[in-house]
Amino acid sequence: MKLADCFPIWDKLTPTEQGQLKNAAVVRNAPKGTLLHNGSADCMGLFVIQQGQLRAFVASPEGKEVTLYRLLEGDICLFSASCMFSSIQFDITISAEKDTRFWLIPTEVYRKLMESSAAVANYTNQIMAARFSEVMWLMEQVMWSSFDRRLAAFLLEECNLDGNTTLRITHEKIASHMGSAREVVSRMLNYFQSEGMVALSRGSIAITDPPRLAQLAD
Amino acid sequence: MKLADCFPIWDKLTPTEQGQLKNAAVVRNAPKGTLLHNGSADCMGLFVIQQGQLRAFVASPEGKEVTLYRLLEGDICLFSASCMFSSIQFDITISAEKDTRFWLIPTEVYRKLMESSAAVANYTNQIMAARFSEVMWLMEQVMWSSFDRRLAAFLLEECNLDGNTTLRITHEKIASHMGSAREVVSRMLNYFQSEGMVALSRGSIAITDPPRLAQLAD
Incomplete structure (x- = not known):
């Protein structure tokens, strides 16, 4: 995997800008x-994941953690460089959930590039919007908190049957x-999978952690 | 109020870009x-509020609404032009909470400007980050759901005393x-005020909707 592969806008950068990113990126484990x-x-700075898995989460004052999203290969x-965005007013914690190798692009290098290149700034905006979407989805689950329970209960009942x-x-x-839509079901199943409760494959769903699914359904 | 006043980056735009924004902006009531x-x-397209108040909210499948944030003068x-961001995967509803006058900047005009101007793209990113922050704050309240209740109960108790x-x-x-921090208290009081439950002034807090505050505390 090359750094360029992680930036779909790579071809919109000047050779100088490409060089700045490449030279600044340091591999970390x-x-x-x-x-x-x-x-x-x-x-x-920014982390660009080569392999492994990171988890972004928030913790309550009492130490209760809620996973916001995961970062894969x-x-x-962006949030490891959140000081680039003066209007960000929240704190996210990021930890390695698997052994992870990543490129670190120092904040100042990326900030300068973002200030001079509209392509970089717009791509950054798309990343921000994607993370925002993941958090909005999670919030709706937390607020309406019904579909995840209903789906967990449905899966367990089918297994019993x-x-x-x-x-x-x-x-x-x-x-x-x-009485739902396929997209809604698929998204929730993917979430269950990312939490290790099910394993999805073509045409089948394996329940890999029945006790957790039962706890959710309850 | 001029359109330029709503864009802190106005001076970073070329006269042509300034003209494009000004010519495209249509006043709506x-x-x-x-x-x-x-x-x-x-x-x-984008709404730039001249006067009034907009409310951004999400609704549950059962029609329960939760206010995400408000937009003032x-x-x-941005989200009225959310199709600009292909990675946005959530739906927000926006309604006028007071009689509102705003400039409408059509999506295509703004998109083109954002693609060519790093200043516009970066400013857009700051707006996105600010809304993200408001939603994160709300989510933490919903998830940990304790401090708002405790504060509501505290205020009512003090009133009784x-x-x-x-x-x-x-x-x-x-x-x-x-046992909290001043910033945390101030932020929650501002939220109570935006919800019409209290009115803040220097050194004092007026409870303007005791029944709602009691409902929250309960």
């Missing part, structure tokens, strides 16, 4: 469990069972 | 209650009573 970014306490982490922990059922079919 | 933007169903509404609906107390003092 973070063993599983490493705390990489802790709210406004630091502002190292090829993803770019089948006497099997792997269901052969399409997302479309689940949606029609639940 | 929305009486209180007007639905101005309904999720992905439309994408009129001088504020810019005083036999008065106006409290003479500083935010600092409330914070020390509640």
Whole structure:
């Protein structure tokens, strides 16, 4: 994987700008469990994930954690450089959920590039909007908190009916069972998968953590 | 109020770009209650508020509404042009909470400007980050849902003790009573004020809607 592959706008950069990014990017390794970014306490720079998995989360005053989203291979982490955005007023914590190798692009290098290149600024905006979308989705789940429970309950009930922990059922079919839309079901199943509760494959859903799913359904 | 006043980056634009924005901006009036933007169903353009008040909210499948933030004089509404950001995957509804007069800048004009001007793109990013911050704050309130209740209960209790609906107390003092920080108290009081539950003035807090505050505290 090359740095250029993680920036779909690479071809819109001048050779000088490409060189600035390449020269500034330093490879870092973070063993599983490493705390990489802790709210406004630091502002190292952008992380561009080569391999591994990062988790972005917020913690309550009592230490309860809620996962906001995950960053996988090829993803770019903006909030580890959140001081670039003076209007950001919240603190996100980022930790390595698997052994992770990433490029670190120092904040100042990226900030300067963003100030001079509209392409970089607009791409940054798209990344921000994508993260915003993930948080909005999560918030709607938390606020209306019904569909995740209903889907968890549905999956467990189907398993009981089948006497099997792997269901052969399409997302479309689940949606029609639940009076919902396929996209809504697929998105929630992907979320369940990212939380390790199910494993999805073509035409089937394996329940990998029944107790957690039961807890959610309850 | 001039359009230029709403864009702190106005001086970074070329005269041509300034002209494009000015020529494209059309003044619109929305009486209180007007639905101005309904999720992905439309994408009129940016709203720049001259006077009045807009409310951005999301609605549950059952029609329950939650206010995300408000837009006041001088504020810019990006989500009425959300189709500019292909990575936005959520729907926000925007309605006029007071009689509102605003400039409408058509999506295509702004998109082109944002693509060519790094200053516009970066300013747009700051607006996005500010809205993101408001939503994150709200989400943390919803998730941890304790401080708003505790503060509401505290205010009502103080009123009962005083036999008065106006409290003479500083935010600092409330914070020390509640084992919190002044900033946290001030932010929540501002939120209570925006919801019409209290009216803040120097050194005092008037409870303007005791039943709602009691409902929150309960």
